[in-house]
Amino acid sequence: MNGKVVSCGTVLLDPAGRVLLAHATGTNHWDIPKGHGEPGETEAESAVREMVEETGIALDSSRLKDLGRYVYRRDKDLHLFAARALANELDLSHCVCTSWFPRREDGVMIPEMDAWRWIAPDEVGQFASRSLTRLFETTLSLVLLHRTL
Template sequence: MNGKIVSCGIVLLDPDGRVLLAHATGTNHWDIPKGQGEPGETEAQSARREMIEETGFDVAASRLVDLGRFAYRRDKDLHLFAARAKADELDLSRCVCVSLFPRREDGVMIPEMDAWRWTAPAEVDRYASRSLARLFDASLSLADLHRRL
């Protein structure tokens, strides 16, 4: 291992090739559902658990396409999977985040993600963190992924 943290996530695309982004509470950026694995989890199990915790969507392992590991930041790599959203996953009003963290100001436990959106590849730069936007721009074309799924 190179000592980097590995965060596992799912790039969920709708039928039009838009990517699911979740708003990180208390920040100005949106992200794909992702996070670090827990002891004993495979990358796919970690990605699925993070998706459930951050959206409420349970994406079956059989639906996942393993995209592999990507350089993300100096301290973190991403192991990503892709899936096409099913009809019952298109309504983002159904999303719920059960992963909580303490709010900086007062320690009150709040959801890690507080909003969700389908985002066209051309709009990702407007919403996503620089690291995620760079990954989709340089290493993982959403348009190519849309054609592959």
């Protein structure tokens, strides 16, 4: 192990090849549902749990395609999975975040994610963090993933 934190997440694509991004509350960036594993969890279990906590979408792990581990930042790697959204998962008005944390300024509990949207591959850079945008632009092509998923 290289000492880096590993965050597990899911790249969920709709039938048109758009990726699901969630808005991180209190920030100006959007991200894929992802997070750190809990003791005893496999990477796939962590990715499934994070998806449920951050969106309310419950994916069966059998739907996940293991994309492997990616260098993300100096201090963090991502272990990513991909899945194709089903018809009943496309309406993001049903999304809900059950993962809450205390807001830095006043300690008030707020949801980790507060909005969700489908983003076309060529729009990711307008929404996502630099690290996620770089990953999708250089290492993990959403267009190619859409063709092979």
